Amino acid sequence: MSTRTFDVAGLEGGRVGLTSAQLEQLSSAIDGPLLTAGDEGWDGAVVVWNATVAKTPALVVQPTSADDVAAVVRFASEHGLLLSVKGGGHNIAGTAIAEDGLTLDMSRMRDVTVDPAGRLAHVGPGCLLQDVDRATQAHGLATVLGFVSETGVAGLTLGGGFGYLTRRFGWATDNLGEVEIVTADGKIRTASRAENADLFWAIRGGGGNFGVVTRFTFRLHEVGPMVTGGLVAWSADRADEVLETYRELTASAPRELTAAVMIRLAPPAPFVPEDWHLKPVVALLVCHSGPTAEADLAPLRALGDPIFSLVGEKPYVALQSMVDNLQPKGLHQYWKAEFLPDLPSEYLNTFRDAALRVASPLSFSIIFHLAGALNEHDDGSAVGNRDAQFISGFTGTWPPQANGDGIMAAVRQGWEEIRPFSTGGNYVNFQLAEDDATRTSGAYRGNFERLQQAKAQYDPDNLFRVNRNIRPLGQERTSS
Numbered sequence: 001m002s003t004r005t006f007d008v009a010g011l012e013g014g015r016v017g018l019t020s021a022q023l024e025q026l027s028s029a030i031d032g033p034l035l036t037a038g039d040e041g042w043d044g045a046v047v048v049w050n051a052t053v054a055k056t057p058a059l060v061v062q063p064t065s066a067d068d069v070a071a072v073v074r075f076a077s078e079h080g081l082l083l084s085v086k087g088g089g090h091n092i093a094g095t096a097i098a099e100d101g102l103t104l105d106m107s108r109m110r111d112v113t114v115d116p117a118g119r120l121a122h123v124g125p126g127c128l129l130q131d132v133d134r135a136t137q138a139h140g141l142a143t144v145l146g147f148v149s150e151t152g153v154a155g156l157t158l159g160g161g162f163g164y165l166t167r168r169f170g171w172a173t174d175n176l177g178e179v180e181i182v183t184a185d186g187k188i189r190t191a192s193r194a195e196n197a198d199l200f201w202a203i204r205g206g207g208g209n210f211g212v213v214t215r216f217t218f219r220l221h222e223v224g225p226m227v228t229g230g231l232v233a234w235s236a237d238r239a240d241e242v243l244e245t246y247r248e249l250t251a252s253a254p255r256e257l258t259a260a261v262m263i264r265l266a267p268p269a270p271f272v273p274e275d276w277h278l279k280p281v282v283a284l285l286v287c288h289s290g291p292t293a294e295a296d297l298a299p300l301r302a303l304g305d306p307i308f309s310l311v312g313e314k315p316y317v318a319l320q321s322m323v324d325n326l327q328p329k330g331l332h333q334y335w336k337a338e339f340l341p342d343l344p345s346e347y348l349n350t351f352r353d354a355a356l357r358v359a360s361p362l363s364f365s366i367i368f369h370l371a372g373a374l375n376e377h378d379d380g381s382a383v384g385n386r387d388a389q390f391i392s393g394f395t396g397t398w399p400p401q402a403n404g405d406g407i408m409a410a411v412r413q414g415w416e417e418i419r420p421f422s423t424g425g426n427y428v429n430f431q432l433a434e435d436d437a438t439r440t441s442g443a444y445r446g447n448f449e450r451l452q453q454a455k456a457q458y459d460p461d462n463l464f465r466v467n468r469n470i471r472p473l474g475q476e477r478t479s480s
């Protein structure tokens with residue numbers, strides 16, 4: 001008789017006791033390692049970006065293939081185990097980790113294959129943005145991804161995904177051609193516009209609710225490899241002037257130009273003159289991936305007298321990692337954001353006042369321009385929010401040893417003040433653990449019921465629930 005070795009959190013609450021024979025059975029069904037606390041690689045496997053997340057799984061599997069993933073999904077389903085999936089671990093709500101449960105850490109599936117002639121990239125689910133950008137830029141190609149290179153491709157894309165190329169090519173998920181996915185029944189499927197089209201519709205925005213993606217195929221576009229971009233900052237005393245210029249710039253900018261405006265305290269970074277360390281500044285982060293950069297950036301140059309300007313020609317991959325150091329792992333994070341349909345003066349004033357209250361050595365407030373392809377490109381996917389022209393919000397950040405109450409209060413107050421300007425939608429990838437089910441359904445608006453139907457079809461027992469959960473239609477109150 002095998003001994004009972006492990007208590008793992010159950011899908012319906014409580015604990016499931018696994019015997020050593022059962023663990024052995026799982027281990028022998030997969031090529032990748034099965035880890036428990038103390039094993040080599042454990043700490044890296046269970047850490048997530050937002051240090052407020054205090055969750056630890058009981059077991060981690062690091063699959064090396066879709067077959068491994070399928071074996072784990074079948075095992076979790078058969079034993080009723082709480083299961084989570086970790087891509088890059090950047091989700092702010094900490095959904096990568098199942099507390100006391102079983103976590104699939106995809107970090108060993110980090111391969112990228114580029115087909116330059118077909119303009120496609122086949123991307124492993126453990127890839128970070130930098131893996132894809134480096135591989136595709138070697139061919140002068142890129143797809144839409146976010147603007148911090150250590151973020152995971154999987155979570156970002158499955159929730160929508162925006163970045164410097166969104167104005168040209170839409171949501172990251174609009175650029176998906178196909179995925180390989182393991183569904184709750186343990187089957188390995190292909191989903192595309194031609195095959196399992198309803199599943200493909202759902203995963204493009206519906207996050208990890210429908211299965212574990214084991215390969216993404218992205219369409220690529222000619223980009224760079226040199227672009228014009230970077231960061232430029234002025235004293236926050238000039239916030240009104242810079243915000244007005246930002247509004248004018250975004251109203252007329254070609255789609256090759258993407259700009260974000262930020263208010264924060266200047267970081268004590270080597271590129272910031274010492275006199276300005278920790279003083280309030282207003283900054284623009286820009287990327288121009290077309291031929292008319294200098295002409296299009298003239299209004300910004302005309303502002304004159306920046307505290308520093310790092311805007312110039314640089315490789316796209318360098319720009320893609322330029323602000324990585326401003327958002328390192330291991331800090332406490334509290335974010336709130338909304339999609340906006342436009343930028344009226346009243347919004348800019350409200351944003352400026354709130355942003356100055358939020359500003360702290362690590363916290364910042366931002367408006368990011370999205371308008372363009374995203375508004376036109378509705379070929380049917382769950383992400384929706386095709387009316388978003390901007391995304392704007394507050395990122396409250398503090399070190400673990402500090403008290404974040406004041407920062408959280410300032411973020412919450414700012415968010416309440418900007419909510420009246422919202423499209424009514426919000427970005428599922430910026431939600432916090434504290435955000436309730438209404439906020440999740442609110443992210444999908446008119447697409448939510450169809451997502452619940454797809455959930456009922458592909459995951460009727462809600463096996464994939466450690467995420468921004470969409471419950472199966474008809475089971476809204478019964479599953480946790």
Ligand SMILES: Cc1cc2nc3c(=O)[nH]c(=O)nc-3n(C[C@H](O)[C@H](O)[C@H](O)COP(=O)(O)OP(=O)(O)OC[C@H]3O[C@@H](n4cnc5c(N)ncnc54)[C@H](O)[C@@H]3O)c2cc1C
Pocket residue numbers: 048049084085086087088089090091092094095096097106125145146147148151152153154155156157158159160161162163207208209211212213214327429430466467468
């Ligand atoms: C510093 C920082 C910068 C960011 N910048 C941007 C940005 O520029 N643009 C943008 O759009 N977003 C941005 N985000 C938000 C980002 O999109 C989300 O945090 C996203 O969840 C990160 O993906 P991940 O794989 O790293 O997350 P994880 O925490 O690893 O995973 C999040 C969830 O994704 C799902 N998931 C992960 N892998 C798989 C898989 N293989 N199959 C099925 N489901 C899976 C799971 O449900 C999991 O719970 C940023 C976040 C941070 C922290």
